[in-house]
Amino acid sequence: MALTVGLVGLPNVGKSTLFNALTQGSAEASAYPFCTIDPNVGIVAVPDERLTQLQAVLAPNSCTPTAIQFTDVAGLVRGASRGEGSGNQFLADVRNADALLHVVRCFGNPSVAHVDGSLDPLRDVGVIEDELILADLEVIDDELPKLDKLVRTDPRSPRRTEFETLQTLSAYLADGRPARECNLSPEQAASSASYGLLSAMPVLFVANVDEQADGGGVAYQCPDELQSLGADVLVIAAEIEAEIVSLATPQEQEEFLMAMGLQERGIDRLIRSAYSMLGLITFYTFANEKLQAWQLPRSTAVAQAAGRIHTDMGKGFIRAEVAGAADLIDAGSWTALKSQGRLRTEGRTYHVEDGDVIQVLFKV
Numbered sequence: 001m002a003l004t005v006g007l008v009g010l011p012n013v014g015k016s017t018l019f020n021a022l023t024q025g026s027a028e029a030s031a032y033p034f035c036t037i038d039p040n041v042g043i044v045a046v047p048d049e050r051l052t053q054l055q056a057v058l059a060p061n062s063c064t065p066t067a068i069q070f071t072d073v074a075g076l077v078r079g080a081s082r083g084e085g086s087g088n089q090f091l092a093d094v095r096n097a098d099a100l101l102h103v104v105r106c107f108g109n110p111s112v113a114h115v116d117g118s119l120d121p122l123r124d125v126g127v128i129e130d131e132l133i134l135a136d137l138e139v140i141d142d143e144l145p146k147l148d149k150l151v152r153t154d155p156r157s158p159r160r161t162e163f164e165t166l167q168t169l170s171a172y173l174a175d176g177r178p179a180r181e182c183n184l185s186p187e188q189a190a191s192s193a194s195y196g197l198l199s200a201m202p203v204l205f206v207a208n209v210d211e212q213a214d215g216g217g218v219a220y221q222c223p224d225e226l227q228s229l230g231a232d233v234l235v236i237a238a239e240i241e242a243e244i245v246s247l248a249t250p251q252e253q254e255e256f257l258m259a260m261g262l263q264e265r266g267i268d269r270l271i272r273s274a275y276s277m278l279g280l281i282t283f284y285t286f287a288n289e290k291l292q293a294w295q296l297p298r299s300t301a302v303a304q305a306a307g308r309i310h311t312d313m314g315k316g317f318i319r320a321e322v323a324g325a326a327d328l329i330d331a332g333s334w335t336a337l338k339s340q341g342r343l344r345t346e347g348r349t350y351h352v353e354d355g356d357v358i359q360v361l362f363k364v
């Protein structure tokens with residue numbers, strides 16, 4: 001299952017430009033049959049240099065990268081949570097997302113109208129955050145009376161924690177604070193997870209800036225006022241990204257980046273940031289001539305990781321043979337790695353590390 005990310009922001013902030021750059025920029029995305037689920041939903045293969053190298057060494061029959069699914073929600077306006085501009089319906093599209101990308105307009109371009117008349121990134125962030133909070137509040141306040149009735153009739157109801165958590169969240173949101181900042185215990189978080197609260201999702205702010213000439217190339221600078229939002233602000237110029245992906249070949253793209261003085265595409269930085277924000281790692285399986293990359297939350301036990309690949313593998317887990325991708329690339333083959341004694345055998349509680357290549361032994 002691909003990681004799912006929803007794009008939110010005001011209208012005219014460059015969301016569609018970014019979405020198109022993201023979804024058209026992935027040459028390998030055709031590996032996914034669902035690439036064109038919907039004009040607003042796109043699946044992007046995660047760029048992975050290690051996987052490319054493993055493929056070169058192992059020459060598998062098939063090679064599948066991990067993926068991120070992006071959903072572009074139509075621009076939200078003030079009052080979206082009360083139904084202005086069909087906002088609430090759009091928001092429903094991202095209730096099952098793992099994270100949000102909040103695109104903030106930081107580019108001038110007087111020919112593109114600003115919905116609130118002037119450039120003010122922090123004010124804009126506030127408008128969207130308020131709408132997410134209000135939309136969550138509506139969901140919770142709709143549910144609370146039903147749960148209240150339930151726990152009154154059955155004081156020992158298993159849904160008591162859920163009820164109390166929603167009460168806490170309701171008060172918190174009513175104060176204008178996003179649910180992700182409310183210090184819930186793991187048990188409380190689990191009890192409210194099914195509501196898909198938007199303001200509880202991890203958020204990566206994307207400052208969509210104009211490119212600025214900087215001697216040999218361009219520099220993207222985060223507007224000072226956005227710095228206060230913390231570390232998770234990614235500075236990008238969506239128009240440049242769209243220009244890069246419109247170039248036909250990887251060589252042309254490379255030359256363009258060099259001419260601009262850029263190290264890599266902003267969308268590659270964006271995908272990496274989404275990964276690290278969510279604490280994800282990548283591991284690989286190689287079986288029956290199939291090489292596949294998988295995403296996994298850091299510190300997951302290998303038996304649990306195997307269960308995500310196939311329930312039988314998790315249930316019947318015996319042991320795993322594990323190698324670091326770098327070692328395997330260096331050795332040139334699984335057999336060579338084994339004969340050099342560089343293959344490890346690990347039990348079910350072993351925590352999978354980023355870059356592990358794993359073969360699972362299991363009984364059915």
Ligand code: GDP
Pocket residue numbers: 009010011012013014015016017018075107108109112208209210211236237238239240
């Ligand atoms: P959306 O409503 O948020 O989806 O915004 P669009 O992606 O449709 O962009 C609105 C307009 O802003 C389009 O004319 C884009 O070409 C322009 N635009 C988007 N990103 C940038 C940017 O990084 N710099 C500049 N100068 N213009 C941009």
